[in-house]
Amino acid sequence: MLALYYYPGNASLLPHMMLRETGVPFETRLVDRGNNAQKSADYLSLNPNGRIPVLIDGDLVLFETAAIALHLVDKFPQAGLAPEVGTRERAEFYKWMIHLTNTPQAEYRAWFYPHEHVSEETAVPAAKQAAEQRLYRMFDVISEQLGDRTWLLGDRFSAADLFLFMLIRWGRGMPRPPRMLPNLNALAERVLARPAVQEALRVEGIQSPFF
Ligand SMILES: N[C@@H](CCC(=O)N[C@@H](CS)C(=O)NCC(=O)O)C(=O)O
The missing domain is CATH 1.20.1050.10 (Glutathione S-transferase Yfyf (Class Pi); Chain A, domain 2)
Structure with missing residues (x-):
């Protein structure tokens, strides 16, 4: 199961666009920034930095936008979101x-x-x-x-x-x-x-x- 913690227009937009490009099923989970939910205990247990986004991929909990993006590129090579490794x-x-x-x-x-x-x-x-x-x-x-x-x-x-x-x-x-x-x-x-x-x-x- 894939889930993306996001807030509209935040850094989560990059993995969100990428997930849409892959066409795979995933959940979006809105982080209520209006109530500072990114600093809540629950969210900090996912990303101790209290920042958006976080990607859940099975039992993998990943923070850092670029790391999430590179993971998606590798996990869904058929989406062609990056050239072949080693080139x-x-x-x-x-x-x-x-x-x-x-x-x-x-x-x-x-x-x-x-x-x-x-x-x-x-x-x-x-x-x-x-x-x-x-x-x-x-x-x-x-x-x-x-x-x-x-x-x-x-x-x-x-x-x-x-x-x-x-x-x-x-x-x-x-x-x-x-x-x-x-x-x-x-x-x-x-x-x-x-x-x-x-x-x-x-x-x-x-x-x-x-x-
Ligand atoms: N280096 C982090 C930065 C993430 C970041 O700064 N996210 C912003 C939204 S774009 C955020 O969570 N802001 C709310 C806060 O810092 O409380 C990443 O790329 O994931």
């Missing part, structure tokens, strides 16, 4: 998955939760703005690397494109949202057109503007 394309896939999780995703944490990064409340706006500037630079680099290629790996769609879509989406409220970079906007449109993505967004109750 040059697979190495590029790892590069993007690791880059996206430990660079822009981590930076977003500083942007969404700037108070975690400063000791004085008065320093919060400056911390948020600094994170925003770093995010702009990160997206500039990603956009340049993507160029006018269809997907991050060129002609081949992969879970890394879903990951990038989620991160582009998170920045939709920034003064200079990632969609303003034409390459990123085009990739996000292509990802959005996928039926599995549409279904994940619909189930999570996410409406336009999507990114």
Whole structure:
């Protein structure tokens, strides 16, 4: 049995889109963030960090978005969410998955939760703005690397494109949202057109503007 603990639009959106891409049956379990359920004893027994998502796969309890994504790629190879192991394309896939999780995703944490990064409340706006500037630079680099290629790996769609879509989406409220970079906007449109993505967004109750 597969179950995904999620909250609409959170990092859980990546494994959710991936699960929809695989077509396998799974349960979605909403974490009631309004009541801070991610910090409840029950949830902390699944993820001691109190963060979303968690994937349940039989008796396996997995936290960390990128680890969940890589597990899904391996478990459902027929879904074709990553190139074959040992190939040059697979190495590029790892590069993007690791880059996206430990660079822009981590930076977003500083942007969404700037108070975690400063000791004085008065320093919060400056911390948020600094994170925003770093995010702009990160997206500039990603956009340049993507160029006018269809997907991050060129002609081949992969879970890394879903990951990038989620991160582009998170920045939709920034003064200079990632969609303003034409390459990123085009990739996000292509990802959005996928039926599995549409279904994940619909189930999570996410409406336009999507990114
Ligand atoms: N590195 C973690 C980060 C997860 C994370 O920060 N999740 C956010 C939602 S996108 C969360 O749980 N926020 C609620 C909180 O920190 O209390 C992962 O990728 O799973």
